Amino acid sequence: MKVPSSLDELMAALRCLPGVGPKSAQRMAYHLLQRDQPGAVRLAGALKTALERIRHCEKCNSFSDDMLCELCGSARRDASLLCVVESPADLLMVEQTHSFAGLYFVLAGVLSPLDGVGPKEIHLDRLLKRATDGVVREVVLATNFTAEGEATAHYIGELLGARGLKVTRIARGLPVGGELDHVDAGTLAQAVIERRAV
């Protein structure tokens, strides 16, 4: 059976959402049209507005509706601490822990030479300028613990360390509440190697 073409296109478009396969897309499309047309109107409007208004903060490179994001414009943050993350979503993750009071710098990705992503593409020149402005005392590297994230952290560490800056890396180890026999060998090995005095 061929569904109406406008419905078919809606199902196809919904599949651009992460984690949404053909079955979910079908359920979502019918739900919106059968039961929640006001929701569909709202979603269409929210997408349009976000696409028009969202830009990158001139200072930290994260998402913002204005030239400067709320965090960078805040006087209550500790400007001597700079946390480097891979994406705006990662920034939000760190913020939601309420464990970091400093400011951020969002890379536009990670170093990946095979994909043609070098230091210039992820704005390391801007990071270097920001980190050596005289205000920043410590740079906390919070890129992912993937091969690319680690390589990027290492590269930035060398770059900034050479300028005499204190550079730190977020800790690896067991998760909170974690048990030794539920964790993979690599993580446990790192936890042993990076053990700390109590």
Next chain:
Amino acid sequence: MKVPSSLDELMAALRCLPGVGPKSAQRMAYHLLQRDQPGAVRLAGALKTALERIRHCEKCNSFSDDMLCELCGSARRDASLLCVVESPADLLMVEQTHSFAGLYFVLAGVLSPLDGVGPKEIHLDRLLKRATDGVVREVVLATNFTAEGEATAHYIGELLGARGLKVTRIARGLPVGGELDHVDAGTLAQAVIERRAV
């Protein structure tokens, strides 16, 4: 942390999708803005187009871009068989089984007196007119096996049976590949009661 208001509204709007909670909405919003802005443009457009173009087929009441849906306009369907379902999504489910060659009538819901939904609200007058047009020989009731779906099927059965029409109900029983010790007692009981000659 307050995220930019346009991003915040996008996350809120995404929650109108079924099965999407705050965490998924956050992941979806960041995904669209960070990695798939063309996808976001496409989705906004598809929602707008579907909302503008989708209407109900004049004959079967399902979704259609035109006055008559493709199924009702097809000469290859058996017009003497009429399947009654609760929603356009249910119609699609039956169609996807390729087990039914007739036409459909989509109720606008199910009878639910407590919610003020009576025979008029679910277009039973239109169904009665359609079923007694002289072409339809058998009406297959495929409403859900919920209390409301069963009550609606019973009501329609009485209504059409009184006009001498053949009315059938889709079968209850074990699912294909089902095992007795994995099925609930109610389903197994019905399968025993509604057993058929082999």
